[in-house]
Amino acid sequence: SQTIHQWPATLVQPVGSPLSLECTVEGTSNPNLYWYRQAAGRGLQLLFYSVGIGQISSEVPQNLSASRPQDRQFILSSKKLLLSDSGFYLCASHREGYNSPLHFGNGTRLTVT
Amino acid sequence: KQEVTQIPAALSVPEGENLVLNCSFTDSAIYNLQWFRQDPGKGLTSLLLIQSSQREQTSGRLNASLDKSSGRSTLYIAASQPGDSATYLCAVNTGGFKTIFGAGTRLFVKA
Numbered sequence: 001s002q003t004i005h006q007w008p009a010t011l012v013q014p015v016g017s018p019l020s021l022e023c024t025v026e027g028t029s030n031p032n033l034y035w036y037r038q039a040a041g042r043g044l045q046l047l048f049y050s051v052g053i054g055q056i057s058s059e060v061p062q063n064l065s066a067s068r069p070q071d072r073q074f075i076l077s078s079k080k081l082l083l084s085d086s087g088f089y090l091c092a093s094h095r096e097g098y099n100s101p102l103h104f105g106n107g108t109r110l111t112v113t
Numbered sequence: 114k115q116e117v118t119q120i121p122a123a124l125s126v127p128e129g130e131n132l133v134l135n136c137s138f139t140d141s142a143i144y145n146l147q148w149f150r151q152d153p154g155k156g157l158t159s160l161l162l163i164q165s166s167q168r169e170q171t172s173g174r175l176n177a178s179l180d181k182s183s184g185r186s187t188l189y190i191a192a193s194q195p196g197d198s199a200t201y202l203c204a205v206n207t208g209g210f211k212t213i214f215g216a217g218t219r220l221f222v223k224a
Contacts, residue, residue: 006156032210043117043202043214057210090156098206099144099164104156 002027002095004105012111019064019078021108023091026072032094033074034102035066037087044090050074086112115140115207119215126193127223134188134218136203141181143205148177148188151200151217160188160201193222 003026013019025031032051036044046059048066056066063082067075074091091105116139126132136146145164149157161170161177163186169178176189186203200217207213 004156034210043216044204046211049210051210092157098209098212101159101162102147102204102206102212103159104149106156107154109154 002031002093002103004091004093004103006089006091006105006108008108009106010109010111012113013081014113015083016080019076019081019085019110021076021089021091021110023074023076023105024072025074025093028072028093028095030071032097033068034092034094035074035076036090036092036104038090038107039087048076081112083112086110115143115205115211115213117203117205117213117215119201119203119218121218122216123219123221125221125223128193128195130193130222132190132193132220134190134201134203134220136186136188136215138184138186138205138213140207141184142207143181144208145206146177146179146186147204147206147212148175148186149202149204151202157202190220193220195222195224198222 005024034049035047038044050056050068064078088107090107118137147162148160151157163170163179174191179186198221200219202217204212204214
């Protein structure tokens with residue numbers, strides 16, 4: 001079965017500092033990978049998705065970027081964090097395309113101070 | 114633009130009760146609908162996936178139905194337990210890489 005690892009679980013960063021969140025997937029190859037952000041009391045917002053190594057699509061213009069250096073590794077980054085970047089970040093994967101279940105990691109709680 | 118709504122936003126029931134959570138979507142052109150469970154501070158756990166050609170899916174005490182033409186899905190939980198307390202989210206896939214999520218129903222089952 002598929003397992004998605006995210007780290008760190010929680011992170012407190014000052015405004016203007018860089019960010020790197022990592023996601024790795026086990027139990028599948030060539031998955032579709034996603035970064036979502038969840039705001040309190042609201043639905044999930046898709047930030048980025050990737051269908052393969054080096055292939056990144058951005059859904060919303062913002063202060064963040066994503067990279068996929070390996071088949072099962074997905075990284076969310078920022079050069080300078082803003083207060084508005086605070087939130088719960090979730091990595092997700094479609095193992096066999098979008099008509100298969102979407103699976104999530106345990107998320108990273110980011111607080112920008 | 115596809116929108117997903119879940120009502121009620123919160124629900125409190127006594128242990129043992131059967132309950133129904135509702136999900137509605139505005140555009141019937143979907144590929145599938147998925148129900149998730151989210152515990153506080155955790156990621157989403159997939160419960161059931163219903164393809165657009167299916168009417169329902171069952172897993173243990175959970176049964177999810179889909180009526181595409183009316184833009185509705187229900188998640189039925191039988192004989193609720195305190196361990197079922199969590200937020201339940203539904204999400205529709207509109208094709209490709211877009212999955213649209215509802216804001217969730219927060220369920221509390223009292224012992």
